[in-house]
Amino acid sequence: MAHNNDDQIVNLSECFGAHRIALVIKRMMSQRSVCILGAVFLLVAALVGWKVRHEKSELRPKLALRDAPDLRSLSRSNRAEDRHRAKKLKADYDAIFAAVLERNPGLVPKWKSVPDEENGFLHWLLFLEKSRGTDGMASFDFPEDVSEILSDPEKWNAEIIKAYVEKHADLLEELTRIGLLTGQSTYGISPDRWSFMEANIAKQSAEILCADARLAAESGDGDRALLRIKAVIGLSNHQGLVETPTLIAATVAILVKLTALEESMNHVLPALDLKQEDYAQWRQVLSPDPMMKFTDFLRGEGYGGMRGLVIPVVSNNTDFSEKDHIPDPDALYDAITQGYLHAMKRAESTSYLDHWQHHVGERWFTETPENLSDQSVEIYHTLNMGWDVYSKGWARAVALFRRYDAAFAILEGREPPMEVLTGKPFVYDSQTRVLDFPDEEILEGIKADELKLP
Structure with a gap:
């Protein structure tokens, strides 16, 4: 040639x-x-x-x-x-x-049959393509104070986030609309468009949606909080549940889903006045499972x-x-x-x-x-x-998803599942409400952050 x-x-x-x-x-x-x-x-x-x-x-x-x-x-x-x-x-x-x-x-994968109007992956791809700048990469240019909060939730400032989401309501609604679509497929879409997709904008989308979910929870709007988190999970699914998730797409899907789980457990759920029977709905939305198989x-x-x-x-x-x-x-x-x-x-x-x-x-x-x-x-x-x-x-990510699954079981009053790598029970302190992995030598290297239940 x-x-x-x-x-x-x-x-x-x-x-x-x-x-x-x-x-x-x-x-x-x-x-x-x-x-x-x-x-x-x-x-x-x-x-x-x-x-x-x-x-x-x-x-x-x-x-x-x-x-x-x-x-x-x-x-x-x-x-x-x-x-x-x-x-x-x-x-x-x-x-x-x-x-x-x-x-x-x-x-050749087993292709799904998903109409374009229901194809969340396609709509996410179109969103990326229209968001790309002169450098060919798609990302949001958050103000410095917003970026600082999204990068470190411990620096939370509700007024700053509220001002941003109100000013950019159309953006959050578009991300929510895409995230709530139920199908995802790469069938008929050239790999030239998706074999290498930007990761940063997916991370940013998850973070701003989670921030608005936290804002909604703190104001007592549980429905909006749940809707935003559901949209984040949808964005994860759109990248991880297609027939051909690439290595980058699968990694981003896991990252986005863990973002939703972490933010929900640490900030959204504690801000809501939930009863034991309410947690099942949140678990169904967050779906703390690996989504994909290694194959x-x-x-x-x-x-x-x-x-x-x-x-x-x-x-x-x-x-x-x-x-x-x-x-x-x-x-x-x-x-x-x-x-x-x-x-x-x-x-x-x-x-x-x-x-x-x-x-x-x-x-x-x-x-x-x-x-x-x-x-x-x-x-x-x-x-x-x-x-x-x-x-x-991959095994490390699966282990973290299983711990979140066990956390919801405890919140719902059910028997928690066993830890996935060892088959041993998780360690739960009812006084501190901290859920930890079994003290097993084989789990050395997991290095998971503390998980405190609401």
């Missing part, structure tokens, strides 16, 4: 997005989100840090590949030739992907990553006239796909405890296929990195 002179030469790590993922996580970090990300940070730590580790290993990147052209920028360009190029590239990528799926049908985002990352990242990069590096090129793209596509399918099959029989005890450094994919070129082997290993750490982080 011929290259334009403006195509950028980058190393392997940049081609496969590590620097962009690191930027997203950096933008998500704050005093408040650090606490929540403590629950899920292992899910993304490998993707942020793999470049450093990789460069210290025997497999350090040697390839200098051409980055894939930015279809978003090209398709929005004022130049007709750029828009034509975007259309041609998309058609080329789609044709390659169709052939990959024909050879590897196991990667779901293995499939999602395999499907979305293949079409949205691997094919664009690889297909722009197959020119034999270049010093660094990939001579066997089809073999590489199939090897990566089969790697994901193998990992999915393995995950089906892996318990939460096995995820938690997964040895860091142990690969989830199959061994490197013998028929790959040296260049493709390097890419195969790069895409295999991080899943060992993600496996542990």
Whole structure:
């Protein structure tokens, strides 16, 4: 494939997005989100840090590949030739992907049938697309005093939040409308639009909705508080319950849901005058469960990553006239796909405890296929990195969801479920109303914040 002179030469790590993922996580970090990300940070730590580790290993990147052209920028360009190029590239990528799926049908998900008007994922995607700034990223420009409160709820100031939400009532209503939609599907939507989605605006949306829920609870408006929290859970579902949740989308879905649970338990529920029988409704809305299975985002990352990242990069590096090129793209596509399918099959029989005890450094994919070129082997290993750490982080998130489930059981007067990794009972102090994990050596590393019941 011929290259334009403006195509950028980058190393392997940049081609496969590590620097962009690191930027997203950096933008998500704050005093408040650090606490929540403590629950899920292992899910993304490998993707942020793999470049450093990789460069210290025997497999350090040697390839200098051409980055894939930015279809978003090209398709929005004022130049007709750029828009034509975007259309041609998309058609080329789609044709390659169709052939990959024909050879590897196991990667195709079971698609849902969700009308556009009910598709919360589609409406969230449209919201992102219209919110993107000149840098191509979507985020809210909160005033400094609002950002400070959202970053650290201990600095709560009801008057500041009230002034903001009243001034931006249309924004909160739109976020609520999207969050209350009940369906989510990526079917028929090009992975070019969703294989890499902004994380910061999802975090910000959850935080401002939760802040308004707290404001409503403190003013005695339980209905509005519940509505806002329900919308936050919906935004989480729109990213996590699609047929193809990517690694980033799954991580953000978990983060958003944990935000809703933490804020509800720490600030919203204590401000409401609830009876024991009232908590069941809140539990049903918050639904303290993992949402997804590990196989779901293995499939999602395999499907979305293949079409949205691997094919664009690889297909722009197959020119034999270049010093660094990939001579066997089809073999590489199939090897990566089969790697994901193998990992999915393995995950089906892996318990939460096995995820938690997964040895860091142990690969989830199959061994490197013998028929790959040296260049493709390097890419195969790069895409295999991080899943060992993600496996542990997934189990950690599941354990935190189970503790919230146990908290609601206690609030409702029911027998709480056992801790999910050990099968042992949680430790509850009825005097301090603090619910803690069992004192078991195997749980060392959970590092969860104190959970005090209302």
